[in-house]
Amino acid sequence: MNKPVPITEFVGTVKYGDTVGLVITNVDSVLRDKMGLDKSHRAIGIISNRTGAGSQIMAADEAVKATNTKVVSVELPRDTKGGAGHGCLIILASEDVSDVRKAVEITLDNTERNFGEVYGFEAGHVELHYTARASLALNKGFEAPIGKAFGIIVGAPAGIGVVMADTALKAANVELINYSSPSQGTSYSNEIIITITGDSEAVRQAVIAAREVGLSIAKSMGENPISTTGKPYI
Amino acid sequence: MNKPVPITEFVGTVKYGDTVGLVITNVDSVLRDKMGLDKSHRAIGIISNRTGAGSQIMAADEAVKATNTKVVSVELPRDTKGGAGHGCLIILASEDVSDVRKAVEITLDNTERNFGEVYGFEAGHVELHYTARASLALNKGFEAPIGKAFGIIVGAPAGIGVVMADTALKAANVELINYSSPSQGTSYSNEIIITITGDSEAVRQAVIAAREVGLSIAKSMGENPISTTGKPYI
Amino acid sequence: MNKPVPITEFVGTVKYGDTVGLVITNVDSVLRDKMGLDKSHRAIGIISNRTGAGSQIMAADEAVKATNTKVVSVELPRDTKGGAGHGCLIILASEDVSDVRKAVEITLDNTERNFGEVYGFEAGHVELHYTARASLALNKGFEAPIGKAFGIIVGAPAGIGVVMADTALKAANVELINYSSPSQGTSYSNEIIITITGDSEAVRQAVIAAREVGLSIAKSMGENPISTTGKPYI
Incomplete structure (x- = not known):
């Protein structure tokens, strides 16, 4: 099987915690309202994973320091694939998709390091x-x-x-x-x-x-x- | 080991999601009140499973279209046996056990099809x-x-x-x-x-x-x- | 590898449910307030596990009958390591660490028996x-x-x-x-x-x-x- 060509929304994954980074260039306006975003949040970045919350949130913290993005929400499902803890869903937003893409990339890059203390x-x-x-x-x-x-x-x-x-x-x-x-x-x-x-x-x-x-x-x-x-x- | 004779409350299972269908002919009146049923709900049907919610609820929807039963409650435990989603508990009710038994059977029959899109x-x-x-x-x-x-x-x-x-x-x-x-x-x-x-x-x-x-x-x-x-x- | 020397807070484990018993001789006063303990609760006993709640709480019930300890809290995480039920966190308290240690020991001793009906x-x-x-x-x-x-x-x-x-x-x-x-x-x-x-x-x-x-x-x-x-x- 040939490796599939990643779709445009896909940014990357991290080796640990089933962590995936995604972006939406121009989020649907009805969805934007239901998600509690405001009108200026056209582009959103998504960090989502099954295992871990601290590692990904710490990493996102570095990302928002370095980019013009805002943290819209952090949610903690009860997960870890049968383990005792949480997974995580982080939504970042900006007017421009290049900002959130950069922020998602930085988050993915930093997440691996943080798993060193798990x-x-x-x-x-x-x-x-x-x-x-x-x-x-x-x-x-x-x-x-x-x-x-x-x-x-x-x-x-x-x-x-x-x-x-x-x-x-x-x-x-x-x-x-x-x-x-x-x-x-x-x-x-x-x-x-x-x-x-x-x-x-x-x-x-x-x-x-x-x-x-x-x-x-x-x-x-x-x-x-x-x-x-x-x-x-x- | 001989296969056990199913008890009267047992209606059947579905191959997917650890789904079981059960009936109670004449539910205990104290339990009925605690479950939020009303007095006319003498017979109840139960669809319960570890994995899936949409598949079973969609199937129950076909069942209530075809029988004289009422959906009393739909509850979604955090389950899927270590997966990321829900299990499901659906309570159906009727005055007559033959109605709820029929509804449970239809639900079980339709659940398998719905897992095709999971x-x-x-x-x-x-x-x-x-x-x-x-x-x-x-x-x-x-x-x-x-x-x-x-x-x-x-x-x-x-x-x-x-x-x-x-x-x-x-x-x-x-x-x-x-x-x-x-x-x-x-x-x-x-x-x-x-x-x-x-x-x-x-x-x-x-x-x-x-x-x-x-x-x-x-x-x-x-x-x-x-x-x-x-x-x-x- | 040599078996590690248990630390002073460690009381013991039970074979079932990943159950562990712990004590703190003199709990930090800020933590004590956040945990909802009162000032007389200097020593606390902890029973914590991944699988089971009834078994451990029934066992703790025997422990408080036999010792001068109080049950401060019982919490039920959604756990069982991918199973359908709960884990448990029980906090016992007393003025004296010897009382809570005894209570934790009795709880651990009784927990195993109770798993016989799981x-x-x-x-x-x-x-x-x-x-x-x-x-x-x-x-x-x-x-x-x-x-x-x-x-x-x-x-x-x-x-x-x-x-x-x-x-x-x-x-x-x-x-x-x-x-x-x-x-x-x-x-x-x-x-x-x-x-x-x-x-x-x-x-x-x-x-x-x-x-x-x-x-x-x-x-x-x-x-x-x-x-x-x-x-x-x-």
């Missing part, structure tokens, strides 16, 4: 994200304060995340932004997710401390947590 | 449904206008569905009834689902256009989408 | 729980009347649960406490869950009748339901 194992996952300076995608998706250091700490099944959260908050002088649990703030995922801000080195230390305790619990359970890409970056 | 692939699915004349099950489940042509367009992961929706609305002069996304109108599934109505040929053309672009995106992703039954019918 | 099969599951005397965990998680006999009846896909519910209510003179379905009272799981109370022998008979009809439907579907542990206890 540690999967049979019973669940431990996931960390860190940036020295949050922008509009993280603000939209996780209420991150713009321009400040920001960290995301995730443990699944949820009990692992409780201990990771406690450890992070004790490890450094950081501010807790949100605490999400199966019945509140998640889409009924089996995760505790906390988000933190503060001095960049403090946020980084808190994230690292959470990672260590999360991986230790997994190992105590007899699990073998491994970085999705084999390249941790924090 | 295209599965490793990363998600593309799903289409079309009828020239919607009835009470589609009205209950999807707010379809009774007696009019009606189409359902589904793409997963959700980003595929956004492009399918845009393509459908541009392809023919149809009216958008609903746009459902992971955080609104679905049970946190990783799907975009739109429903459309209008002139029957226009609805059919919109559905076909959505199918083509959905399958093209899947192929661009390196996926191999295939009809569940091998028999597309639209 | 019957899995390819298309779904049938699950039963019974106690002659409900306590605070069942009250928190399922609104069980404290000190009374209590039963939980679960069928998946949900249609099986409808027939199980009807059969149970007809089998004995019991009171229906709750009827939960995919769109109401569950986390969009593909289950019907009913809870019942009444005279202890009546509750037991209702649970047994529900089990028989649930297993019969599964067999009529061509499924082979088997007890998770091989040791039914009701």
